[in-house]
Amino acid sequence: MRRKSFQGMGCPIAGALEHVGDWWTLLIMRDVLDGYTRFDELERGLGIAPTMLTSRLRTLVEAGLVERAQYSASPPRYEYRPTTSGRDLAAVIVALYAWGSKHTAVRNSQVTLVDQDSGREIDPVFVDRHSGRRLSEMNSAFLAGPEADTFIRTRLDPELRASRRRRRRDAH
Template identity: 40%
Template sequence: MVKRTRFDAEPCPVARSVDAIGDWWSLLIVRDAFDGSRRFGDFQRGLGIAKNILTARLRGLVDAGILDRQPAADGSPYQEYVLTPRGRDLFPVVVALRQWGERHFFEPGEPRSELLDRRDGKPLAPLEIRAADGRRVEAPETEVRKVPEGE
């Protein structure tokens, strides 16, 4: 069996985040949790994922503090998976991926799911990165200050 590379001790926030999310199945599970899926069967039907893979990914998301297991709200003997505050903080990530995909992988007028504001039924404005003073910032206007080797 191939050993998975771990990034949980890396000084890079992107590497640690990827380590916690794991893979595309995990991110799609988070997406479905935002869409209201809560039970194992909901995730399995919605994603068409094999049960053993889903079990492993749900366990990983619970272990990473992204999802929590709790008794079913309807009083049935089932368990439900709910987003924790850490998991809910992934909302901008999911929206950013969605908007990037809309821009780059759909032809104009091609049918696709839409993320709408419940209040007015309109699509969300494109996400923008802002500096501390409020101005819009693009990638070339930023820099990463890396941790010196050995620290």
């Protein structure tokens, strides 16, 4: 069954999900970024069916997140190396790690994020580059950008957003 495409939604989150929003993608990227670049390593480490892995790797190559490089001619074997775009996805994976460690039953007792240079555990915190404030402590909102179409401008209109918040508050 073909899933819905998010391509026309005009939202960077929807655009990102177009590339990494399926079941296996972020786990494959986690392992590729961690140095597991060969098909057999990924298959064994993830416990994923070979046909599913082949399909997901093809999608990651097409999306520009990994590049396929031959490392053996006979028999032909390939490895999958992260591109710059793929390496940029590491921050998203670390954010999911941090959220999962805090909010799910799977705590970080089996997997710990460390600084490879010092060996110290990392406690990831996401901050605004300009103010240095933690994102979780900021009162942030998505607003329509300069190229937003009418649908996005209406959907993200600050007055309509305030009205929705008042309705929710009054309902409780």
